[in-house]
Amino acid sequence: MVLAADSMSLETRHLGFTISPHEECGVEEAVRLIEANGGESVVLTLGPPEAAEQLRDAMALGIDRAIHLQTDGAEWDGEATAAAIVEAVRADEAASGPFDLVFFGNESADSGGFQVGLRVAHALRRPCVTGLKGVTVDGGSVRCEQDADGGRDVYVVPMPAALTVKEGLNLPRYPSVPGRMRASRKSVAASTPARPPARLELVRLVVPPGQGRRAEVLGSGPSAAPAVVEMMRKIGVV
């Protein structure tokens, strides 16, 4: 990972952007639920203008329309992000009716705040279950499976509810060419929320120590096997 000159962000000139793995599974789950039960699905992101590409990607998978809370690329902490989403969800529900389910990734791949979904759920007064690997809608309630010691814990909560999901919930589909063409005609509602001051304020990013060490080469090909087993013996695993 390469930091930008001011150490406040990653150098992204040579990087591509994509939907994070947890969120990708959230999108897939929403598309599957609508395919099975009917209804409408909406995808929402808070991010710079370039994030519109990920909204198109989600619509190419089958999401019906998108909401883009546009930023200037500056850092938003978890509290501020959640507040902007709450406002957007309330406005959309006032215009188009309530959502039965709101999906979130369990934590964002980049900032890893572990809180946006729960904060939104609390503000909207909806039950929230996190880290889900299984979601089954049954009438007016939803059965949620969460990895736990020695198996899975099951929660059943009434809808409307907010759920945070993890990769492994499903295997997301690839977008089809017709899907991409349909996506280009779907609607993206953009707005520009104001960013409140961060109470978790980024000072700088640091590459942790311990990276960039050099492996001790024990050998090449199968003839290295005795040296490998000798190493295993030394560290006590055989």
Add this chain to the structure above:
Amino acid sequence: MAPVLVLMDQSKASMETLTLARRFGGSVHSVRMDAIQPFAPDAVAAILALAANDLNASAVFAPGTDRGNDVMARLAARTGLPLAANCVDVAPGTPVSVSRQRWGGSLLESALLHSPRPLITVAPNSVPVEAEPAPIDVDVKLLLTQIEEGDFAVCVNDHMAAAGGKVSLAEAKVVVSGGRGVGSKEGFAIIEELAGLLGGAVGCSRVVTSAGWRPHSDQVGQTGTKIAPDLYIACGISGATQHMAGCKGAKRILAINADAEAPIMQNADYAVIGDLKEIVPAISAEIRKIK
């Protein structure tokens, strides 16, 4: 010095959490994750909020486990306070300085937490544990009577036990993982054989899961399982950031790879260069000789 409140569970991460919490200097008080049975995360958050008020706690800490982060985010939401998740270091003050994990720990963030009561979770496997006296248990019986019924609406209703017999990936002493270089679903037979001989677990990289060669439960990485074995053997794995975030808790890493310049070589302790399809069976044969 004002007291500090800590949410504790059975994990080693709880001991790491205590180590950082003691930096705040006051007496350390604890609420147990299993204070409410069956587990009801909103009710545990409510207990923490009540206990923090009763103690006038200077900060609330929890381990950065699934449940720890979940309960602390609920506490943050209900108290309207900011939360710093997965910290590896803290320095008390106004504001509190924290160092916290981003990108699953591939990067650290130095941040200032502006809060009258800092809420902090501690990243597992990130802090050297200092042995110190046990914390003081908070008596939750009185607090329980003050919790609203709605806080029990989300609770564990059932538990599905995993199929037995397999060594758990998260707890295995040795993990043998395969990546793209394994080539196919069937190619994992030699990985399974070596893991079996070492009493370890089989893992894989994200590309393997996406290809459908192994279930997601075998995936080691930022969005899979985070492991902390004594030895991690990465076979045919290039070492993408997403993967390394899952295995950096390993005490030692052995990379078996055809490419001596693969990124994983920068993060491994030992390497064997060559075709894993020849090397892995040769290691298994060598282990059989001494068993």
